[in-house]
Amino acid sequence: MSDLKHGAKEAAKSDWGQGLARWGLISKGSLYLLVGAIAGHVAVGGGERLRDRGGALAAVADNWLGKILVVALAVGLAGYAAWRFAEAVLGRPLEGGEKEGWMKRGGYLARAVWYLGLVGVAVSALYGANESGGSRQEDRFTARVLEWPLGRWIVAAIGLAILGAGAFNLWRAVTRKFLENLKLRKMSDVEERMFTWLGVVGHVARGVVFGLIGFFLVRAAWQYDPKEAVGIDGALAEVLKQDYGDTLLGIVAAGLVAFGLYCLVEARYREV
Numbered sequence: 001m002s003d004l005k006h007g008a009k010e011a012a013k014s015d016w017g018q019g020l021a022r023w024g025l026i027s028k029g030s031l032y033l034l035v036g037a038i039a040g041h042v043a044v045g046g047g048e049r050l051r052d053r054g055g056a057l058a059a060v061a062d063n064w065l066g067k068i069l070v071v072a073l074a075v076g077l078a079g080y081a082a083w084r085f086a087e088a089v090l091g092r093p094l095e096g097g098e099k100e101g102w103m104k105r106g107g108y109l110a111r112a113v114w115y116l117g118l119v120g121v122a123v124s125a126l127y128g129a130n131e132s133g134g135s136r137q138e139d140r141f142t143a144r145v146l147e148w149p150l151g152r153w154i155v156a157a158i159g160l161a162i163l164g165a166g167a168f169n170l171w172r173a174v175t176r177k178f179l180e181n182l183k184l185r186k187m188s189d190v191e192e193r194m195f196t197w198l199g200v201v202g203h204v205a206r207g208v209v210f211g212l213i214g215f216f217l218v219r220a221a222w223q224y225d226p227k228e229a230v231g232i233d234g235a236l237a238e239v240l241k242q243d244y245g246d247t248l249l250g251i252v253a254a255g256l257v258a259f260g261l262y263c264l265v266e267a268r269y270r271e272v
Contacts, residue, residue, distance in 0.1 A: 024080025027073040029263025036256030043250035057125035074122035081115035143226035159217030166210030173203035198262040205255020
């Protein structure tokens with residue numbers, strides 16, 4: 001185990017490891033910018049339907065240049081996943097600090113798995129596997145899991161975990177914990193205020209979207225109905241169904257764009 005920890009630390013602290021981590025933050029931000037822009041387009045009446053990250057990437061991958069961009073995003077997301085996996089193995093952030101408990105390490109591992117899943121989404125988008133949109137994929141996946149022994153409990157647990165991730169994002173927005181481990185000394189006062197604003201708005205929007213996804217997964221488990229499961233596109237579509245839905249969707253879309261910009265700035269200033 002000590003050899004694994006040493007190898008993970010050396011790889012993560014290497015120049016290429018840090019470069020991949022920063023590229024991962026850029027890739028993460030680019031995805032949120034893409035989804036936020038599409039949601040904003042729908043909010044002002046310019047789009048026929050919402051796309052999740054898979055659908056959006058499939059649209060980008062329509063030509064050879066788009067395919068190159070999607071491959072670059074996949075590489076970055078894989079780097080981000082490797083960074084989080086290294087933190088799970090080491091039991092502490094790579095920026096330094098005290099050893100974390102098992103719950104925190106589980107969070108690092110969950111993020112690594114989540115972003116590895118997004119790598120799979122990007123790869124499948126290259127082959128047009130997501131052109132039909134994201135919510136049907138959630139339906140199919142949830143239906144398969146519900147058929148497993150204890151499947152309803154597994155789906156409910158995943159939903160509760162995503163609800164927890166939504167609450168965590170809201171907590172980070174309120175406490176501004178996202179400012180930790182950043183090279184704030186390299187920012188001007190104006191840059192720091194703008195970055196803080198982007199982080200607060202972006203984390204609130206991300207918390208709302210994660211909360212909706214988690215809620216519908218828990219409801220799918222409760223009602224034993226996989227059609228209740230939604231992805232990001234479905235969560236945003238639910239916002240659109242509400243009173244003044246186009247206005248609400250526009251606000252959430254602006255928040256997702258803000259989170260994407262936050263990730264791009266974080267890639268520049270985060271300690272990794």
